[in-house]
Amino acid sequence: MQKSLLNRALVGLMATCMVVLSWAIAPPAQAYNNPDLLPDHPTNVIDLADSLTSVQQEALDQHLKEFEQKTGWKLRVLTQFDRTPGRAVKDFWGLDDKSLLLIADPRGGNLLNFSVGDAFFPLMPRTFWIELQARYGNQFFVRDNGEDQAILEALKSVEACLQQDGCAVVPGLPREQWLLTLATSIIGGIICGFAAHPRRPDQRFAWQWVLIFSPLWGILFISFGIGPVVTRTSEWLPLFRNIAGFLLGALVAYLSPTFSTVSPSESET
Numbered sequence: 001m002q003k004s005l006l007n008r009a010l011v012g013l014m015a016t017c018m019v020v021l022s023w024a025i026a027p028p029a030q031a032y033n034n035p036d037l038l039p040d041h042p043t044n045v046i047d048l049a050d051s052l053t054s055v056q057q058e059a060l061d062q063h064l065k066e067f068e069q070k071t072g073w074k075l076r077v078l079t080q081f082d083r084t085p086g087r088a089v090k091d092f093w094g095l096d097d098k099s100l101l102l103i104a105d106p107r108g109g110n111l112l113n114f115s116v117g118d119a120f121f122p123l124m125p126r127t128f129w130i131e132l133q134a135r136y137g138n139q140f141f142v143r144d145n146g147e148d149q150a151i152l153e154a155l156k157s158v159e160a161c162l163q164q165d166g167c168a169v170v171p172g173l174p175r176e177q178w179l180l181t182l183a184t185s186i187i188g189g190i191i192c193g194f195a196a197h198p199r200r201p202d203q204r205f206a207w208q209w210v211l212i213f214s215p216l217w218g219i220l221f222i223s224f225g226i227g228p229v230v231t232r233t234s235e236w237l238p239l240f241r242n243i244a245g246f247l248l249g250a251l252v253a254y255l256s257p258t259f260s261t262v263s264p265s266e267s268e269t
Contacts, residue, residue: 035088044068046089049079051104051147060152073162074099075155079147081106100158104151111150112137123166124158131170132157173233181225181238182245188220189246193253221246 037048044064045057052060064075076093078085078101085092095101101115112133135141136154145153161167195213196206225242 034083034085035092037083037085038088038092044075044093045077046085047077047079048083048085049081049104049106049147051079051106051151053148056148056152060155064155067159071162072098075102075158076100077102077104077151077155079104079151102151102154104147106142106147109139110134110137111139111142111147112154124161125168128161128167128170135170135174169228169231171232173229173235173238177228177232178238181228182242184220185225185242186245186249188217188225189249189251190253191217191220192246193250193256196250196254197256 037046039046044061045052047057060077064077068074074093074095076089076095076099078089080103084105089095089101093099093101095115095117097117097119099115099117100120103113103115104111105113110133114129114133116129132154136150136157142150157170157172160171191213192210195209195217197209198204198206199209221242225246226239229238229242
């Protein structure tokens with residue numbers, strides 16, 4: 001019994017020594033809320049992760065200062081990796097309802113995060129910020145364009161929307177998103193063409209079936225093919241291509257012999 005108690009005491013003592021030794025050897029961890037990381041001079045950009053060059057940082061700082069003086073909207077940028085000032089930036093910048101804090105942290109799956117003041121939401125809904133994060137903060141965009149461009153492009157979109165009194169969606173139509181709208185337009189045209197294929201010998205165009213299937217091809221063509229284009233860009237070329245894709249898909253499906261029927265007299269001969 002005494003031997004068992006002695007063994008337990010020795011194990012506990014060894015565990016305590018190991019913990020104390022690890023504290024002595026390990027470097028001190030940075031505090032999550034560390035105001036010591038804040039600069040000693042006023043600035044609109046705190047680049048702890050070195051995502052921006054010194055030239056970009058100075059230019060962006062001056063641009064955000066001028067933008068605030070012109071519009072009254074306060075945009076701030078914080079990049080971080082293993083060090084962060086945490087909530088200390090709120091008092092440092094005096095963040096309020098008309099303030100937007102862009103946080104760039106490459107440790108997560110998405111580079112960008114936004115702390116949005118309440119005054120922004122009547123102009124740009126929550127879905128806007130989700131789309132903005134997904135478009136410029138995703139790993140593919142950051143890999144191809146760099147962290148600096150992800151930050152700058154996101155800010156550019158926000159500024160453009162503020163200058164035009166708000167946006168329901170993020171301006172601009174990336175190539176990947178346009179290709180998706182083109183694909184849905186073509187698929188919608190194919191469904192419409194198959195629906196219009198005549199079912200009787202005396203019928204040239206089955207408009208009844210076109211109407212029956214209109215919810216399906218209409219959603220694909222109008223909602224997913226045309227809607228994202230006209231709400232994000234004023235360029236006519238993507239819209240023209242999507243309409244052409246729809247018409248081409250419909251024509252090919254309409255002329256396709258897939259649904260052609262063979263009359264009984266022809267099958268007998």
